[in-house]
Amino acid sequence: MGRGKKPLLESVEIKKIAAEGKSIAYIDEKILFVPNTVPGDVVDVQVTRKRKSFLEGFVVKTHRLSELRVTPFCPHFGICGGCKWQNLPYDMQLKFKQQEIIDNLERIGKVKLQNVYPIIGSARTTHYRNKLEFTFSNKRFLTKEEISEGGDIERSPALGFHVPGLFDKVVDIQTCFLQAAPSDEIRNFIKEYALKNKLAFFDIRNQEGFLRTLIIRTSSTGEIMVVLAFFHEDRQAREALLDALYRQFPQITSLLYVINEKANDTLTDQEIICYKGKDHIFEEMEGLKFKIGPKSFYQTNSEQAYNLYSRTRELAGLTGKETVYDLYTGTGTIANFVANRAAKVVGIEYVPEAIEDAKVNSTLNGITNTLFYAGDMKDVLNEEFIARHGHPDVIITDPPRAGMHPDVVATILKAAPERIVYVSCNSATQARDLHLLDEQYKVMAVQTVDMFPHTHHVENIVLLHKR
Numbered sequence: 001m002g003r004g005k006k007p008l009l010e011s012v013e014i015k016k017i018a019a020e021g022k023s024i025a026y027i028d029e030k031i032l033f034v035p036n037t038v039p040g041d042v043v044d045v046q047v048t049r050k051r052k053s054f055l056e057g058f059v060v061k062t063h064r065l066s067e068l069r070v071t072p073f074c075p076h077f078g079i080c081g082g083c084k085w086q087n088l089p090y091d092m093q094l095k096f097k098q099q100e101i102i103d104n105l106e107r108i109g110k111v112k113l114q115n116v117y118p119i120i121g122s123a124r125t126t127h128y129r130n131k132l133e134f135t136f137s138n139k140r141f142l143t144k145e146e147i148s149e150g151g152d153i154e155r156s157p158a159l160g161f162h163v164p165g166l167f168d169k170v171v172d173i174q175t176c177f178l179q180a181a182p183s184d185e186i187r188n189f190i191k192e193y194a195l196k197n198k199l200a201f202f203d204i205r206n207q208e209g210f211l212r213t214l215i216i217r218t219s220s221t222g223e224i225m226v227v228l229a230f231f232h233e234d235r236q237a238r239e240a241l242l243d244a245l246y247r248q249f250p251q252i253t254s255l256l257y258v259i260n261e262k263a264n265d266t267l268t269d270q271e272i273i274c275y276k277g278k279d280h281i282f283e284e285m286e287g288l289k290f291k292i293g294p295k296s297f298y299q300t301n302s303e304q305a306y307n308l309y310s311r312t313r314e315l316a317g318l319t320g321k322e323t324v325y326d327l328y329t330g331t332g333t334i335a336n337f338v339a340n341r342a343a344k345v346v347g348i349e350y351v352p353e354a355i356e357d358a359k360v361n362s363t364l365n366g367i368t369n370t371l372f373y374a375g376d377m378k379d380v381l382n383e384e385f386i387a388r389h390g391h392p393d394v395i396i397t398d399p400p401r402a403g404m405h406p407d408v409v410a411t412i413l414k415a416a417p418e419r420i421v422y423v424s425c426n427s428a429t430q431a432r433d434l435h436l437l438d439e440q441y442k443v444m445a446v447q448t449v450d451m452f453p454h455t456h457h458v459e460n461i462v463l464l465h466k467r
C-alpha cells in the first residue's frame with residue numbers, strides 16, 4: 001500500500017491488544033490501530049493515518065463481534081473516555097495487562113525475568129476510586145447520533161468528564177461507576193442547583209462563566225471532601241451554593257472552594273479555602289492514619305494501594321536493620337508503611353506540601369525513624385546527601401509516569417544499595433530504567449497490581465538485587 005489516498009480496508013480481524021490498551025490488526029506487516037474494538041472482531045476500517053510502520057483508522061462496518069466481548073454496564077460507555085475496557089471480561093483485562101508488562105520489560109528493558117507472580121486483581125471492579133474530578137462546561141458534548149438526528153438539538157450545560165483529545169468538550173455524566181455513593185448524588189445535586197439558579201457553567205473556549213471544576217474525595221474512614229472551583233468571586237452565589245450543598249449532604253466532612261482565575265484547571269498553585277469542616281480527610285491502612293489535604297496525592301484505589309504497599313514491603317525483604325530511601329515519596333505513605341520494619345527511612349519528594357503531610361503522618365502515627373526532604377530528585381539525591389543520611393541498604397522508588405531522570409539512575413548506581421524495589425505506573429519507562437540498571441542489578445521478581453479495572457492502566461513492582 002503506497003502513500004496518498006487513505007484506503008478502506010475490508011474484513012480486518014483484530015488480533016491483539018498492544019501497548020496502552022490499543023487494539024491492533026496486521027496489514028502487509030504494518031500495525032493497524034483500531035479504537036473501540038477487541039481481539040476477534042472482524043471489521044471494515046477507514047484508514048485515517050498512514051506512517052512507515054503503522055496505520056490508524058476507525059470502524060465503518062462490523063461483520064463479526066468477538067466472542068470475548070461482554071456488555072458494558074455504564075450508559076456513558078464509548079463516549080466518556082473513562083473505562084474503555086468495559087467490553088472485555090475482567091479476567092481477560094488482567095491477562096492483557098500482565099502480558100503488556102512482560103512484553104515491555106523484555107522488549108524495551110531487555111532484562112531477564114524470573115519469579116513473575118500472578119497479577120493481583122482488584123476485588124472491587126466498580127466504585128473503586130476514592131477521587132474524581134468533574135468539569136463544568138456550558139456546552140454539553142453531542143454524540144454523532146444526536147447531531148445526525150438533527151432537529152432542535154439543545155446545547156445544554158454539562159458537568160462531567162472531558163472527551164478524550166477534545167479540551168473543550170465535556171460529556172454530561174448522570175451515573176458514574178467509579179466512585180461510591182454519595183459521589184453521583186453530590187454531582188447531580190450541584191448540577192441541578194446550578195441550572196435552577198442560573199449559575200453560569202464555564203465556557204472553556206472563551207474563558208468565561210462561574211463554575212469550573214468539582215473534586216470529590218471519599219475515603220476508607222467514611223470522610224468526604226468536596227472542592228468546588230469558581231472562575232471568579234461572587235460571594236452571594238458561592239455561599240448560597242455551598243450552604244445548599246452542605247444542608248443536603250451533612251456527611252461532607254470537608255467542604256472547600258477555590259477562586260481559580262487562571263486559564264487552566266490545575267489547583268496545585270491555588271489557595272484552597274476551607275468553607276465547612278476540616279481542610280483534610282484521613283485514609284487508614286493497617287491501623288496507620290494518613291492525612292490527605294486537597295492537593296495531596298494518594299493512590300486512588302485505596303484497597304489495592306494496600307496490596308501494592310504490602311507487596312512492596314515484602315519484596316523489600318526488610319528485617320528492621322536497614323536504611324531505606326523512599327524516592328518520590330508523595331505524602332510519605334510507603335515510607336511510613338515500611339517504617340516499623342526498618343532502622344530508618346528517608347523520603348524525598350518534589351511537592352513541599354506533600355512533604356509537610358508526610359511529616360505530619362509520621363507524627364500522627366508515632367513514627368520517629370523517618371526523615372523527609374522536598375526538592376527535585378535529581379538535585380536532592382546526590383553523593384553529599386547520601387553521605388549525610390547514610391548508605392541505603394534498600395531503595396524503594398515510585399516515580400511518575402515519565403520514570404526516573406538519568407541522573408537519578410546514575411546516583412542510584414553509585415549508591416549501590418543491596419536491593420531496589422521499583423514501583424511504576426508506566427512499565428515502558430520502568431523498562432527503560434531497568435535497562436540502565438541492568439549492568440549492576442538483576443531482576444529477582446515481578447509483581448503486577450491492578451489498581452484500575454476497565455482501563456489499561458496498571459501498577460508494576462520489580463525487585464532488583466545487586467549482581
Ligand SMILES: C[S@@+](CC[C@H](N)C(=O)[O-])C[C@H]1O[C@@H](n2cnc3c(N)ncnc32)[C@H](O)[C@@H]1O
Nearest residue numbers: 297328329330333349350375376377398399400
Ligand atoms: C506515583 S507518585 C508516588 C507517590 C507515593 N509513592 C505514593 O504511593 O503515594 C509520584 C510522586 O513523585 C513526585 N515527583 C514527580 N516528579 C518528581 C521529581 N522530579 N522529583 C521528586 N519528586 C517528584 C510527584 O509529586 C508524586 O508525589
